[in-house]
Amino acid sequence: MKRFNEKISRKNTNCVKWNMVDDDVLSFSIADSDYPTSEEIVKCLTDRVNHPVYGYTFPDPMYYESIINWTKRRYGYEITKSNIIPTNGVVTSLYYAINFLKDKTEGIIVQTPVYNPFYSVIQDNGKKIVENKLIKNDNFYTMNFQELDKQLETNKILILCNPQNPTGRVFTYDEIKEVVRLAKKHNAYILSDEIHCDVILEGHKFTSVNKFASEYKNMIVFTSISKSFGLAGLKTSNVIIKDEKLADEFRAFLATKYIGSGNIFGLVAVKAAYNHSEAWLDKQNKHLTNNFKLLKKYLNEKHPEVGVTKTEGTFLAWLDLSFLGMPCEVMQQELLKFGISINEGKRYSEDCKGYIRFNFACSEEQMLAGLEILSKFINANTK
Ligand SMILES: Cc1ncc(COP(=O)(O)O)c(C=O)c1O
Structure with missing residues (x-):
């Protein structure tokens, strides 16, 4: 240690x-x-720094491979390159995901207390914040599914934060399954911010909504190396969309906003993190x-x-x-x-x-x- x-x-x-x-x-x-x-990350970055030209760059096949293997090993589900969209920050990606889906809903559900930029990305898209307050009991938070069920009737986007900032909850398999079931029942989109998914304390197990992708397709997952490996300054993230049609549409949408993939060092760090760390x-x-x-x-x-x-x-x-x-x-x-x-x-x-x-x-x-x-x-x- x-x-x-x-x-x-x-x-x-x-x-x-x-x-x-x-x-x-x-x-x-x-x-x-x-x-x-x-x-290993320091070494790979140093090697890249030692080549003194830092021009335009792109994610190579090894970049995608590292994410595909990590996802399978750590989270237990399969993806291919076409499911992955490299981006330069989770909040930026969330903002544009809402923008992309803006015709689907006026209200967007957040489970509070929650990471504060969730409020601003909703407001900056001109949408209404709908609070699905977490229930606190004995210093432990759980979801209010009954209220969520009602709210999803009219509000067609839920921003899920799992693991949850600030409450530290890692929602169980059954809880995530229920969220997906409700989203499916109401044909709503789940934007699942899973940026903290690698930082799990002993005795707990992370479940991505993507584990249920064979049952429901309107889900967008946001991941990053930034919290997991102390690399937030590299502004490098990935959007994972299991449904290929939705992934293609979102990729094309991001291109119209000139959102590119991570920077040269972020691309190196992803491979070093997922392959060697x-x-x-x-x-x-x-x-x-x-x-x-x-x-x-x-x-x-x-x-x-x-x-x-x-x-x-x-x-x-x-x-x-x-x-x-x-x-x-x-x-x-x-x-x-x-x-x-x-x-x-x-x-x-x-x-x-x-x-x-x-x-x-x-x-x-x-x-x-x-x-x-x-x-x-x-x-x-x-x-
Ligand atoms: C839940 C959550 N999402 C996103 C972010 C920020 O991500 P990024 O720096 O990639 O925009 C944070 C940072 O604290 C966070 O806790």
Whole structure:
């Protein structure tokens, strides 16, 4: 686990997460990881850098092969090259998927609390946000299928987030099966953001909606190497559409918007990640499992009043601090003064003003230092 506990400064690397806070602040905000990516990825990128011409480039057959093999090995379903559309970012792809389907619906369903750009891609397409609130019970979130069933009668697009940001749910096979069944019943489209699908904590199993592609075709899946391998700065992603007709139509649509595939380094990194970095990924998932266990233990012992949501996947802890009675924007400012940066709950849902999102993709030492600061902040505001 040495690589994941390595101390490495990201200051002065144009890093959004660390350069926007003062030098004495520890950052647990933006969803990227603070440890080095796999040695194989660094090596492949270095080899490419060493060839000093960086002109126009395209995804080669090995690029597609790496995704096809990874998908089969890790997620258990088959795809071919024609199912894959390389793109340059999941949010961009989501925005254009809605744009592509804009005549199908006025309302678009999101399951909240959820990653905030889901709201803006809907609004920027001139569509209405329809909230299918997740149900919270004992610090664990589940879907409200009954309400979803009703909402799908009139709203023909659902944006699914699995694994879910910020709640960390990895929806089960049965839950995903039910979502697909409902979408089929109402002839609605599922846009499934699966960007966190490789980051699964021990004891959980990821199920893509594409596992049910033989039963239903109106589904678009979004994946990327960015969260899985600490490569968000490469802006490289893939859209996977099992239905070839839909895939061809979306590919042709994206061409009219001049959306190209990832950049030269992203194309190299995809192959290095999927072909050579599986062992690194499994080690990362162990490290994250351990970090989350420690985080939960620490908060349960020191501050049992904090609601620690059960994270099953992603590297995000979703913490309910509403017992403090402090709005999250104030909490965020106060925590900065104490020395940590987090994301405020409200950006994921108006209902979550007492929550913070705490990213634990860092060394154990850094995480524990952050928790100490959080603990001081809680003590200072409860005594
Ligand atoms: C659920 C989800 N989708 C998409 C993104 C961003 O993807 P991209 O940088 O490829 O646009 C994130 C980043 O945090 C995310 O959590």
